[in-house]
Amino acid sequence: MTTAPHIPWTYARLAGLPLAWRRRVLRSVLAARGLAARLRGRTDEAGFAATFESVLRLPRREALRLSREAARHDVASEIEWCALHRRPVAAILRDVARVSVAEPAVMERVAASGRPVILAPLHMGAYVLGLAALMVRYFPGRPMLVLRQRDDMVMETQVIERLREIDVDVRFLNVTERGDFLSAIRFAQKGAVIVVFCDLDPSYGAPAEMPMFGRPFRFAFGTDTLARLTGATVVPLATTMDDDGDTVGIGRPFEVRGSAPEERAAVADIMRRHLQAAIAARPEQWHLWPMLADYLPSSGTVQDNSPEDGGAPQTLAA
Structure with missing residues (x-):
């Protein structure tokens, strides 16, 4: 018998929102958090900038932007897992329609x-x-x-x-x-x-x-x-x-x-x-x-x- 995975309280609350709402709220929250991190001198939130530079042959600025997007996407993906795990069937079907x-x-x-x-x-x-x-x-x-x-x-x-x-x-x-x-x-x-x-x-x-x-x-x-x-x-x-x-x-x-x-x-x-x-x-x-x-x-x-x-x-x- 498998045990239910632990889902953080914040993720559970966001996962309960309709698809567009939860993603927009998350983007706003992470944008504010990212700005605070950059003000503290941290520019590569996901740690992929060097990989994107070398593998995709991107300029440093674009690689940093994509690395920030990757960090946001990781969290967004986890919340989507939570949404599929917790939301009622009718809500999942509304998400599927999108x-x-x-x-x-x-x-x-x-x-x-x-x-x-x-x-x-x-x-x-x-x-x-x-x-x-x-x-x-x-x-x-x-x-x-x-x-x-x-x-x-x-x-x-x-x-x-x-x-x-x-x-x-x-x-x-x-x-x-x-x-x-x-x-x-x-x-x-x-x-x-x-x-x-x-x-x-x-x-x-x-x-x-x-x-x-x-x-x-x-x-x-x-x-x-x-x-x-x-x-x-x-x-x-x-x-x-x-x-x-x-x-x-x-x-x-x-x-x-x-x-x-x-x-x-x-x-x-x-x-x-x-x-x-x-x-x-x-x-x-x-x-x-x-x-x-x-x-x-x-x-x-x-x-x-x-x-x-x-x-x-x-x-x-x-």
Whole structure:
């Protein structure tokens, strides 16, 4: 039996407000707190400025601004977890209604195809709210199977489980053995929508080279095998948060028909482009910057080996 996570009193009060209200109130509170910190000489609230300067090749001033935004986003994300954990169903549905999908026609085509579907989100923004919106709008009645290898996120598990209360049949599958993987295939073939995060570090298995921003990033990438064995369409996703609501960005959907190395490289490049575009567009909202070293060789500094047409951007446009 899992215990309920501790939720600070302030977070609980903010989480009880409607989505736009809680985010605007939080922005005002953190803006005042940030101003006080800067008056005391503290300029890098989240500690990511140096990372943003070196990885994204940003000027110091912009890197500091994004680092402050990252600090705000961390708190905002925690409050969104609390909101999904505590708010009544009717309130959660009102929050879901504030989620827009960047390319709804793409999702409509994928849903209408009748094929198995793999949703591949990043750990960005309020990603559970984004998944809830997609399931309610495009896949009503279909179960959602979340694949993972580790079961150590109590809050995340409890929040995702609450989607059952809005008629999303959520299930979890810890994939550690071959038999578990076969279970995922059977679920997909029976109509389940599979969720596999696309930004896990290589320790999660099946690492693939996905160079970004001039650095040799590597990500876990077993999605291609799952897609090939299930005949699924893979839909890369990225959810971003704003004060008035969230947006689910849709990457290029793809299918995997063979196991040849060149096909794996081709679909890995599709995913690489999606990852780079999503992170470059809203770097302050990617939750995994603290684990950056897990994605890179221990040498740290390397030459630019990104493909010419998808290499490190001079601006934040991928």
